């Protein structure tokens with residue numbers, strides 16, 4: 022186990038280094054930066070949905086909260102280190118409270134979806150309506166639908182004169198993405214992560230084994246929100262402005278589509294789905310023939326119909342079928358036959 | 368007499384107008400192996416769910432090793448050291464046999480000891496051949512064995528099994544009763560079963576449920592020959 026984990030780390034590092042170096046030869050770093058941010062955002066939902074079984078329709082709320090927290094804190098402090106930390110903490114704590122309410126209240130999956138969606142809507146409406154000068158936090162005006170421009174962007178910690186922008190921001194975001202990816206990998210290999218996957222598979226059984234499902238789902242949910250918050254703060258730096266659009270439902274929907282297309286239950290799938298579809302959106306933005314939203318919808322429908330498990334799991338199956346060990350065949354039928362015998366009470 | 372490990376006092380569970388468990392006062396002592404029998408709908412599973420916390424009883428009390436556990440959530444009951452198998456299969460379908468059992472072992476042990484425990488349980492239940500196979504790909508009997516594996520991995524002092532042998536082959540049933548006897552060395556066991564052959568092979572004392580209440584409680588042979596029991600239960604079944 023230990024040896025293979027070490028090998029994985031080295032492989033990932035090499036692949037990442039090659040990508041970080043080679044991609045700018047083909048695509049501008051300005052675009053690549055936002056793709057790395059999207060990838061992180063995709064990974065945040067991929068973690069809680071794909072491994073925790075929590076389908077959140079409001080991942081954009083945490084993304085927006087991270088971005089706004091950064092902007093507001095940066096205006097008030099005049100530097101970026103503390104704002105970055107706050108941008109991770111505020112969505113994390115907010116999600117922990119929201120999650121505790123939902124999971125301890127034993128809400129079903131549908132209600133969870135509805136509540137996260139409604140929370141996103143409320144945040145959007147609220148931020149949108151703060152255009153008046155009375156809405157300030159410290160020195161920062163919330164600005165309503167105009168958003169908040171002109172906040173200090175990333176600087177080297179302790180050196181407000183040394184800012185990180187352009188190519189520097191690209192490398193910074195790529196490194197942050199890599200760190201988050203390793204963090205998620207470590208989490209999933211830890212007992213906490215393995216138990217979380219168990220809960221995704223069968224909540225009742227896990228509680229009958231003795232695990233407190235509620236606290237674990239709350240922690241998982243908050244972790245995903247913290248990652249989304251970090252992505253939001255980086256996005257604020259990239260755009261140099263934050264607007265209520267960050268909280269929009271279409272943004273939330275897009276994150277879900279990234280995960281489905283890339284492949285749930287993998288770490289790389291949502292990341293790839295986010296970067297891939299994000300790039301497609303960028304290309305489409307340069308023309309006006311095809312409507313972007315419609316194309317996203319079409320892609321989603323095609324995937325749900327023809328590749329429901331997503332790109333990465335499908336590619337992995339093909340890979341295994343061609344080079345991997347043969348799997349135990351002829352079992353699926355037996356399972357299906359038995360399912361019918363199972364009683365439905367209890 | 369050994370001390371009671373599980374008691375219920377006037378336990379009652381109502382679903383609207385249906386009284387599924389009706390004023391049941393029940394005692395299980397340390398080292399006992401008890402069978403619960405009764406016709407379909409007698410309230411056996413509902414009784415179990417009131418014990419494990421899957422349902423909160425309408426009235427009455429549950430005590431485990433003298434501690435009041437009425438209305439506790441399942442994870443708290445399980446954490447006391449109670450091994451549970453529900454009537455409907457309850458497993459992690461997407462995960463391997465090994466991972467399933469590890470999750471049960473890890474609840475009570477640090478990781479390395481949980482690894483060792485997992486290997487031990489897999490060997491004990493002869494699941495080595497399928498250790499790396501996902502539960503969703505296994506046959507019904509194998510899945511039930513894994514559920515017994517959950518129980519074995521947690522070293523319980525009280526074991527509650529709802530129809531552990533249902534739908535299994537004769538060979539599987541034989542192994543199952545062996546494992547249950549092994550568990551019984553360190554734990555008191557309650558088993559809900561329909562299969563008379565199986566009951567005769569494992570239990571000495573039997574409690575008969577009928578319409579939510581305890582009809583009779585005695586040793587196997589006395590219960591089997593009771594005309595009332597034969598009438599409501601065996602007469603219809605056999």
Ligand SMILES: Nc1ncnc2c1ncn2[C@@H]1O[C@H](COP(=O)(O)OP(=O)(O)OP(=O)(O)O)[C@@H](O)[C@H]1O
Pocket residue numbers: 366382385386387405406407408409410411412413414454
């Ligand atoms: N959730 C529920 N809501 C309403 N009625 C229920 C519920 N669960 C059980 N019942 C009713 O309670 C009664 C007892 O059911 P229970 O499942 O406990 O019986 P059982 O003895 O386990 O039967 P079997 O041998 O078929 O498993 C039945 O009449 C059943 O319909």
Ligand SMILES: [Mg+2]
Pocket residue numbers: 411412413454529
């Ligand atoms: Mg039953």
